[in-house]
Amino acid sequence: MKTLTYIGQRQIAQGTIELAFHKPEDFVFAAGQNINLKVPALKYEDSKGPRRTFTIASSPEEQVIHIATRISESGYKRTLLEIETGAEFEYLGPQGNFIYDAALENAIYMAGGIGITPFRSMLGHALRIGTKGRITLLYGNARPETSAYHELFLEYEKRAPFLHYIPTMTELPAGDEWRGERRWLSADLAFERAPGAEDATFFLCGPPKMVEALTGQLREKGVAAERIRSESLWGY
Ligand SMILES: Cc1cc2nc3c(=O)[nH]c(=O)nc-3n(C[C@H](O)[C@H](O)[C@H](O)COP(=O)(O)OP(=O)(O)OC[C@H]3O[C@@H](n4cnc5c(N)ncnc54)[C@H](O)[C@@H]3O)c2cc1C
Known part of the structure; x- marks a missing residue:
């Protein structure tokens, strides 16, 4: 035991x-x-x-x-x-097979809510061992206060030239001072905001419905199944 x-x-x-x-x-x-x-x-x-x-x-x-x-x-x-x-x-x-891949030239991580946990581990690891390419983290949450590790990723982004961090807050009251992204995570958002999405490998993590929806959207945009890796947090 x-x-x-x-x-x-x-x-x-x-x-x-x-x-x-x-x-x-x-x-x-x-x-x-x-x-x-x-x-x-x-x-x-x-x-x-x-x-x-x-x-x-x-x-x-x-x-x-x-x-x-x-x-x-x-x-x-x-x-x-x-x-x-x-x-x-x-x-x-x-x-689990949803793991960091140091060989990728361009990886796009998409996390919904607590689906951020594997990326916290992967980015901490990438910061220590480095990466060949670039990583974009798209992280969807209700508000900054509900976003686990948000401050840490802002810090990581300052330290790691390979990292591009795009948080999106989807439940802010009108008139809130947040200046960043507010749209729901989607393939359109990824293609608009993440550099080189056409050739990137996508890592999706969050509630099963989110992972399923994003997978469908990415496939519709022509992203090959081999370039989509995902983990569904069953239970949410
Ligand atoms: C590969 C994998 C990785 C995962 N990683 C994570 C992770 O990093 N972090 C994480 O948080 N989760 C993770 N999960 C999900 C996790 O295993 C749980 O399923 C999840 O946290 C929900 O558990 P729970 O006990 O809160 O809710 P559950 O007991 O599963 O119930 C579901 C919902 O019902 C409600 N509920 C349950 N019992 C009651 C009650 N008595 N009264 C009122 N409401 C009730 C709860 O509020 C909850 O929202 C992962 C799952 C998988 C498969």
Whole structure:
């Protein structure tokens, strides 16, 4: 039985927390992979049981393992909010093929909401090992306050000449001072804003409906299936 020891949590956006775990010495993963985490004991009833899958949000070089999640009313999430330091979580994995690819000359990452987690890991990794080409991150959210890691990506963009960061806020009140993009994520938006979209490889992550819609739109624009990689966060 493999376990992770819980360190603590912090709020990283409105309604979103990041949990930290000690990284075992033999814990090896590729940026973008996920783990299945079992809470030690459910404190509140949950018809789906004590396990959920989460992408590892930290990069492989970091000394701790982070996951980030939207808080909800489910028994699992309410239990997470009350977990005590030192608790042991059984886990399965790391697993998954939605991983960083350093060989790509042009990658476009498209994340909806908490679908940002694999890209947090991949970009942290890219910053350390570098990349051959360029990466554009299109990140859709309701508002800046609900956007996990928004400030971090602004910082990454300053440090990494290969990174172009385009956040889009879709639920701002009229008259808000936000000067950036406000449209929903779409293939049109990607082709308009991301350099070289015609030849890029797309990475899509978010709720299943979003991933499905974007995949359809990209295919309609003539993007080959081999140039679309995706991860659906089932459960949202
Ligand atoms: C490969 C993969 C990677 C993933 N990575 C991430 C990740 O990085 N971060 C992340 O957050 N999620 C991730 N997910 C999704 C995650 O596994 C969960 O499905 C998701 O977080 C929803 O879990 P939940 O417990 O909040 O809601 P669920 O229990 O699945 O319920 C769905 C909805 O019902 C509501 N609900 C449930 N029970 C109650 C109740 N008793 N009363 C009122 N309302 C209720 C909840 O508010 C929730 O919105 C990933 C999934 C996959 C497959």
